[in-house]
Amino acid sequence: xxxxxxxxxxxxxxxxxxxxxxxxxxxxxxxxxxxxxxxxxxxxxxxxxxxxxxxxxxxxxxxxxxxxxxxxxxxxxxxxxxxxxxxxxxxxx
Numbered sequence: 001x002x003x004x005x006x007x008x009x010x011x012x013x014x015x016x017x018x019x020x021x022x023x024x025x026x027x028x029x030x031x032x033x034x035x036x037x038x039x040x041x042x043x044x045x046x047x048x049x050x051x052x053x054x055x056x057x058x059x060x061x062x063x064x065x066x067x068x069x070x071x072x073x074x075x076x077x078x079x080x081x082x083x084x085x086x087x088x089x090x091x092x093x
Contacts, residue, residue, distance in 0.1 A: 027068070027071075027079065027080050027085075028068070030080065030082055030085055031064070031067065031068055031071065031080075031085055032064065034082070034085050034086065034089060035054050035064065035067065035089075038054070038056075038089060039054065042057070042093065043057045044056055044057065051063050051064075052064070054067065056089075056092035056093070057092070057093060058092055058093070060092050070088070071084075071085065071088050074088055075088075
């Protein structure tokens, strides 16, 4: 009986980790796409190099990881919608 309970807990834990990883991959793809959209259409700039820096028209700058941390700090959740990502970046226009 104890082995069954441990097995169930392990399965639940693994499924939770896979969901979390899936949300992070989805967020990364969406955030990177939106940053590229801002560079192409909204006057943002992107430096070249190993770790590109994105600079908003108001002068705020940071690499992808900086922007991602700020978005997570703002929303306090794991999976973000495109509208939430867009709303976050609108404040820097």
